[in-house]
Structures are given as structure tokens and as C-alpha cells.
Amino acid sequence: MISRVMSAELAEHAGQRVTIAGWVHRRRRLKSVSFLVVRDRAGLAQIVGAGDLPVEESVVEVTGTVTAGSQAPGGFELVAPEIEVLAEPVAAPPFDLYRPVVPAALPTILDHAPVALRHPRLKAPLEISAASVAGFRETLDGLGFTEIHTPKIVASATESGANVFGIDYFGRPAYLAQSPQFYKQAMVGVFERVYEVGPVFRAEPHDTVRHLAQYTSLDAELGFVRDHRDVMTIVRAAVAGMLESVRRHAASAVDLLDVALPEVPAEIPAIHFTEAQRLTGEFEPDLSPAQERLLSEWALREHGSEFLFVTGYPMSKRPFYTHPDPGRPGYTNGFDLLFRGLELVTGGQRLHRYEDYTKALAERGEDPEPYEGYLQAFRYGMPPHGGFALGLERWTARLTGAANIRQTTAFPRDLHRLTP
Numbered sequence: 001m002i003s004r005v006m007s008a009e010l011a012e013h014a015g016q017r018v019t020i021a022g023w024v025h026r027r028r029r030l031k032s033v034s035f036l037v038v039r040d041r042a043g044l045a046q047i048v049g050a051g052d053l054p055v056e057e058s059v060v061e062v063t064g065t066v067t068a069g070s071q072a073p074g075g076f077e078l079v080a081p082e083i084e085v086l087a088e089p090v091a092a093p094p095f096d097l098y099r100p101v102v103p104a105a106l107p108t109i110l111d112h113a114p115v116a117l118r119h120p121r122l123k124a125p126l127e128i129s130a131a132s133v134a135g136f137r138e139t140l141d142g143l144g145f146t147e148i149h150t151p152k153i154v155a156s157a158t159e160s161g162a163n164v165f166g167i168d169y170f171g172r173p174a175y176l177a178q179s180p181q182f183y184k185q186a187m188v189g190v191f192e193r194v195y196e197v198g199p200v201f202r203a204e205p206h207d208t209v210r211h212l213a214q215y216t217s218l219d220a221e222l223g224f225v226r227d228h229r230d231v232m233t234i235v236r237a238a239v240a241g242m243l244e245s246v247r248r249h250a251a252s253a254v255d256l257l258d259v260a261l262p263e264v265p266a267e268i269p270a271i272h273f274t275e276a277q278r279l280t281g282e283f284e285p286d287l288s289p290a291q292e293r294l295l296s297e298w299a300l301r302e303h304g305s306e307f308l309f310v311t312g313y314p315m316s317k318r319p320f321y322t323h324p325d326p327g328r329p330g331y332t333n334g335f336d337l338l339f340r341g342l343e344l345v346t347g348g349q350r351l352h353r354y355e356d357y358t359k360a361l362a363e364r365g366e367d368p369e370p371y372e373g374y375l376q377a378f379r380y381g382m383p384p385h386g387g388f389a390l391g392l393e394r395w396t397a398r399l400t401g402a403a404n405i406r407q408t409t410a411f412p413r414d415l416h417r418l419t420p
């Protein structure tokens with residue numbers, strides 16, 4: 001009986017007649033022999049001696065006899081092939097997908113994403129990203145968290161009113177969610193520990209290599225914390241679990257891109273915001289990208305760590321739901337995690353009493369009315385809690401060394417890009 005196998009499994013079927021299916025990656029006809037390389041989800045397989053050679057990106061099913069071949073990927077190839085073409089492309093890809101180095105600039109790649117991403121090097125960051133998410137879920141599941149799914153069409157901005165997308169919701173104004181912030185907090189009242197992996201939207205007016213208009217946010221929130229430090233412990237566990245999953249499930253992508261996976265220290269070093277200002281010699285109420293880079297260099301030098309927590313950001317720079325630092329007026333129990341020079345995570349302890357919320361909104365001159373749905377949870381008793389959000393694309397960019405965040409997501413959305 002002929003069985004369908006993956007390219008990576010040929011060695012297990014030496015001498016047998018098997019069928020593989022995939023895309024024509026490359027074809028070559030020499031004087032005496034022809035070669036077809038077929039790409040499937042597991043890798044590449046070489047087919048020797050085909051008569052007709054379908055064009056690149058044809059979808060084919062190939063039946064052949066598995067034979068040792070010293071030049072073949074994995075050491076085995078298919079000979080005496082029968083080829084069935086399941087679909088023929090109507091256009092050629094914008095560049096050769098088989099060249100080891102991608103011979104195209106980023107705009108060309110992004111314009112042709114559905115086909116360009118088939119290139120092993122362009123697909124690899126997405127594999128790393130998928131393995132990271134699997135590790136996030138696995139780690140938090142193991143720590144008693146429940147996965148939740150919250151609305152992306154919402155009644156009010158959570159992070160700041162400035163970069164929110166407005167939409168028409170059956171004739172009423174509404175917004176695309178900038179964060180699951182309110183809902184994840186409310187769900188602490190239901191499950192105590194929750195997480196969400198989902199899209200969030202930011203109408204970022206700036207064209208930078210680290211901002212997208214839609215990105216994937218890995219969010220978590222947990223109840224019964226003493227303060228933000230309990231949240232930081234979970235951040236560390238999540239990041240370590242993500243890396244472990246990348247090691248296990250995306251090894252070939254890691255090899256292909258020559259990624260150096262970082263060590264996560266048993267305790268990630270932490271520095272207070274005021275100390276970070278002093279070290280970098282800048283005293284603005286928020287850290288600049290240059291300061292973040294300097295601080296990361298400092299952490300590597302002083303602590304041998306590629307990760308650094310910055311704690312105690314000023315009240316003026318954190319959203320109204322942030323818990324103040326009881327011991328230091330003007331500062332918060334909010335933190336960021338820097339990774340290789342970039343802010344990767346934001347988190348902190350939140351207010352948890354109803355009257356603290358109404359007071360915080362009033363102090364910021366905010367109308368409490370749009371927040372009524374959110375504040376409901378706090379009318380009925382909420383434990384001290386906190387949480388964090390990690391930007392998936394930034395994570396993948398920093399891990400893989402991608403210079404631009406757009407290289408780490410299949411169909412980036414930014415100031416200029418709405419298709420494909």
C-alpha cells in the first residue's frame with residue numbers, strides 16, 4: 001500500500017514506494033537527469049528523474065521509491081516518480097523562494113506576503129512566534145490561569161484616548177480595543193487568574209520599526225498579589241516557558257536564523273525608575289528608546305542579564321488604574337520589562353477598591369460614565385491584583401534579531417498598510 005509521508009520521514013521508508021505532497025520549491029534539468037525539490041510543512045524532499053517538471057509553486061503529489069542520495073536533503077530522495085499536479089500557479093513569485101538569502105526588500109516581501117512567507121527564512125519568525133505563544137499558554141495553564149476571550153469592540157479607551165481607533169457601532173461611537181485591560185481585571189473576580197492571547201489595536205501616528213497598528217498582546221492578570229513583585233514573578237515564569245517552548249518546538253527555525261536564545265536569570269534584575277534616570281543621566285517622566293538601550297547594556301554588564309525590570313514609573317505616565325507606590329508619593333507599583341534594549345512588557349499592581357477608581361478618574365478629569373461597565377466589577381469586591389501584557393511581535397523581533405517588527409508578523413498593519 002502506498003502511504004503519504006512527510007519529507008522529513010523519508011529515511012524511515014527506505015526502499016518503499018511512498019507519496020509526498022507539497023509545493024515545487026525548485027526544478028533543475030541537467031543533461032542526463034532532472035531534479036525537483038518539493039517543499040512540505042516538514043522541509044524539503046528531492047525527486048530525481050521526473051519527465052515533465054512543473055513550475056515553481058505548483059502544488060504536487062509525488063509518488064516514488066525512497067532511495068539513499070548523498071546530495072539529497074536528509075540523505076534520501078524519491079526516484080522513478082509519478083507526479084500529479086494539483087494546482088498550477090498563474091504567476092511567478094516576486095523572487096526565487098529557494099535562494100538561501102531572501103533577494104528582496106521588505107516592502108516587496110510585505111506586498112507579496114501570501115507567497116513570500118513561504119520562503120523558509122521568512123516563515124521562521126512566525127514559527128518562533130507560534131512556539132512562544134504555545135509556551136505562554138502552557139506555562140500559565142500550569143500556574144492555574146484560565147484562558148479568556150474578551151471583546152475587541154469596546155466603549156472606551158483603556159490606555160490613552162490619543163491612539164484609539166474609533167468605529168461606528170450600529171450608529172453609536174465605539175472603539176477597537178487597545179488592550180483587554182478592563183476585561184481581564186473584571187475576570188479576576190471570576191477566575192482569580194486569567195490570560196488572553198489576542199489582537200489589540202493602536203492608532204499609532206508614528207512610522208517606527210517597533211510599532212504596529214494591530215499587534216498580538218499576551219496578557220495575564222492575577223488576584224491576591226501583595227504588590228507588583230508577585231506579578232513580576234509570573235512574567236519571569238512566562239518568558240522562561242516561552243523560551244523553553246521555542247527550544248522544543250521551533251528548533252529548526254532557531255537554527256536557520258542562527259538565533260541566540262537568552263538565559264532567563266532565576267531572578268531578573270530590577271531597577272527603580274529614579275535610579276534608571278540617574279544612571280542614564282536623563283530626567284524626563286518616561287524613558288526614551290535611547291535610555292532603554294543604555295539600561296539594557298547596563299543590565300548585561302552588571303548582572304549578565306538580557307532582561308531588566310524597571311519599576312516604580314511615575315503616576316503621571318501610567319494609566320488611571322495603576323496602583324500608587326504606598327511608600328513613595330508620585331510613583332507607582334507599575335513596571336516594564338526591557339529585553340535587548342526594548343520595552344517588551346508593561347505591567348503592575350492595579351487599584352482594586354471602587355472608591356479608588358472613582359477618585360482616580362476624577363483626579364484625571366475623566367467622565368466616569370463610559371467606564372461604568374468596567375467599574376461594575378469593583379462594586380462587588382475585587383482582591384488586590386495585578387497583571388501584565390507582552391507584545392508578541394516585539395518579542396519575536398528581539399529574539400530573532402529582526403530589525404523591523406514588520407518582519408515578525410504575516411500581515412502587518414501600520415500607518416500605510418491595509419493590504420494584503
Ligand code: AMO
Pocket residue numbers: 159178179181202204210211212213214215217343344345346347348387388389390391392393394
Ligand atoms: P502597553 O500599552 O505598554 O501596556 O503595551 C504592552 C506591550 O505591548 C507592546 N506594544 C506594542 N507592540 C507593537 N506595536 C505597538 N504599537 C505597541 N504598543 C505596545 C509592547 C508593550 O510593552 N494594559 C497595559 C498592560 C498591563 O498593564 O497589563 C498595556 O497595554 O511590548
